[in-house]
Structures are given as C-alpha cells and as structure tokens.
Amino acid sequence: MDRVTVTEASQVAEARRRAVAAAQAIDFDETASGRVALVATELASNIVKYGVPGEILVGAYRDGTGSGVEILALDKGPGLSDVAAALRDGHSTGGSAGEGLGAVLRLSQAFDIASRPGSGTAVLARLAPVRRSPPEPVPGFGAVTVPLRGETANGDACAVHERGDGWTAIVADGLGHGPAAAEASEAAIRIFRINHGAQPGMILSAVHAGLHHTRGGAVSVARYDRDTGILTFAGIGNVAGAVVAGAATKRTVSLAGTAGHAARRIQEFEYPMGPEDLFVLCSDGIATGWSLDAYPGLAMAHPTLVSGVVYRDFARARDDATVLVVRGGAA
Numbered sequence: 001m002d003r004v005t006v007t008e009a010s011q012v013a014e015a016r017r018r019a020v021a022a023a024q025a026i027d028f029d030e031t032a033s034g035r036v037a038l039v040a041t042e043l044a045s046n047i048v049k050y051g052v053p054g055e056i057l058v059g060a061y062r063d064g065t066g067s068g069v070e071i072l073a074l075d076k077g078p079g080l081s082d083v084a085a086a087l088r089d090g091h092s093t094g095g096s097a098g099e100g101l102g103a104v105l106r107l108s109q110a111f112d113i114a115s116r117p118g119s120g121t122a123v124l125a126r127l128a129p130v131r132r133s134p135p136e137p138v139p140g141f142g143a144v145t146v147p148l149r150g151e152t153a154n155g156d157a158c159a160v161h162e163r164g165d166g167w168t169a170i171v172a173d174g175l176g177h178g179p180a181a182a183e184a185s186e187a188a189i190r191i192f193r194i195n196h197g198a199q200p201g202m203i204l205s206a207v208h209a210g211l212h213h214t215r216g217g218a219v220s221v222a223r224y225d226r227d228t229g230i231l232t233f234a235g236i237g238n239v240a241g242a243v244v245a246g247a248a249t250k251r252t253v254s255l256a257g258t259a260g261h262a263a264r265r266i267q268e269f270e271y272p273m274g275p276e277d278l279f280v281l282c283s284d285g286i287a288t289g290w291s292l293d294a295y296p297g298l299a300m301a302h303p304t305l306v307s308g309v310v311y312r313d314f315a316r317a318r319d320d321a322t323v324l325v326v327r328g329g330a331a
Helices: 010-026 030-051 100-107 181-194 201-212 303-314
Strands: 002-006 055-063 066-073 112-117 119-126 141-145 156-163 166-174 217-225 231-234 240-245 248-251 269-272 278-282 321-327
Touching: 002 010, 002 030, 010 030, 010 055, 010 066, 030 055, 030 066, 030 119, 055 119, 066 303, 100 112, 100 119, 100 278, 112 303, 119 303, 141 156, 141 303, 156 181, 156 321, 166 181, 166 201, 166 278, 166 321, 181 201, 181 217, 201 217, 201 231, 217 240, 217 278, 231 240, 278 303, 303 321
Parallel strands: none
Antiparallel strands: 002 055, 055 066, 066 119, 112 119, 141 321, 156 166, 166 217, 217 231, 231 269, 240 248, 240 278, 278 321
16 A cells, blocks of 8 residues: 655645545546545545654555555544544534544445544545445454555465355565565465465465565465354464454464475464454564554454554554455355
8 A cells, every 4th residue: 555644734735646646547427536535635634633753554455345445544633533524524523623523434335444542543544546435344354554664565365265164364474675575475466366266374385485586575364264153274474363252352373484485393283262252464564562452342343444453553663564354254
C-alpha cells in the first residue's frame, strides 16, 4: 500500500494525488477517479481537522466481493464519542459543513469505521470502478502491507486463496528491506500460488526450496478447514500468527530459521478455530504484543479495518509492516 503522512493541510493534495494514481493504474475512468479523489480529500481533511497526526494508506483490492481501490485513514486523535452522529450530513465539531464522513459513506462501495474517545479513528473506504447496488458484502479477509519509510519496494508480501471448504494464507517477510527483500517475498508468493492446494508444511517446504537464490526470509502458512474447524499452521522465522476467539488470543508456533537458507525442520501445528474467529498474521514490523482486547467490537469489523488498527497502534518504525486478517468463515 502507498502511505501519505498527514500532519497539515498541504498533505491533503498529496493523498488525493496518490489515490487517483492508484485508481488510474487499474483503469478507473474519469468519473470513478473523481469519486476516489473526493473520498481521499475528505478523509485526509478530516485528519487535519480532528486527528493530527495521521496517515492515509491507499492500495488496490481484489477478493470475492470484487476489485477496486481501498483507502484507509488512520489517526491517533481524540476519537469520536458518537460515530453515528459523525456520519450524518450537517454534523460538525470543527466549524466545517460537517459533510465529510457522510459524503465518504455515500461515495463508497464499502465503508467501515472504528473510533472511541481517546483511541483515535480508523476509516476504511472501498471504491469500485463501477458503483453497484447493494453495497459490497464484507469479505473474508483483508490486509495492510507497507514498506519501511523511505523505501518504495516492500519486503513483505501476503496472499489468501479461498476454497469451497476454507482457505489458505501466507505472509512472507524478506530478510531486511528494500528491493532484495521484495524479491524474496514475491518469490514466496509465486510458489504459494502454484502450491496452494497442498498442506501448509508442504507449501512451506516448497517455498524454502525455492528461495535459495534469494536472500530468504521469514514465511508462515496457514490452512483453515471449515468442516473440522481446525487451523493448520507452519512457519519459519518471525512471521507471527494468532487465532482471536472472543476474548481469547492463541498465538501460533513458528520454528527458528530463514526460509531459503536455514530451516532445521518444518512442522505443522493445529489450532481450533470457529467461523466467526479471526486469524491474524503479522510480519515482524508489527510488535508481537499486539492485542484486540482494548478495542471492543473491532473483531466484527471489516478485516482490512482490523488490519489497519493493528498496524496503526503496533507497527515498528524500523521495518516493513504487514497485518493480514482472515475470518474463519471466509468463503
């Protein structure tokens, strides 16, 4: 995803420019690109008015609901005491017309928001090339993945393959950062797409064998079987996973090593997981102590919004960062 820091008004134009560029890159026409520009402007302007410091993340999405551009607005401002009121046209606490979030809601194909007083605000807007009615259903997975500040190449990568009986997911974190790290993680995703029908241990073995010509990295693979309610997990290195089931968070076990170079063994571990539970997979650009305990109701939000909140509050500044969230019942 592309990232724009928002601390003052001049950065609103940059957020709009990046969002329109993302839309045009996937063949949005002038009208659809105009909707993207309006949404990016409103979200960045809201951060300037109410939530500095913050950032706008922009990327393309493609899943079972369709494809398009998604924009995340993340801030650590005072938060909203009444989200419903903030979405009503005419509501304002900052001396403006108060139509910002209401306009974003109307223009978006999918929309979600998480905010509490003292905890900042996170807003997700998804826009499709052609507006459809009704709005998109909530997808089974979503992700935030951004490069280290100052880098254009992202050393992290992720993918999800949905099946009739469940899904298989991967996060790859190339060693270090920059173009060589991106080469390793992208190779891991290519191998995953070829082998996605296998068990996680076999996929991980194929990735390990296929990364020897790269600098390697940390890789974790998970496969969920909806009929048995079992998540099978295999990992090499510090891509950390967890099953979030209500108030309980069960961390998965990854073994030491570097995929492509040094892995003493590859082992699968099994974890129970319900259809409404979340599986969260993070690169080491996210602090291992992350938790959803302080965010009541967030686990039921759009998976990309959940990813955005975890990224906002737990990202480390020294590396690429990825958060992938998949719901057990993903189709």
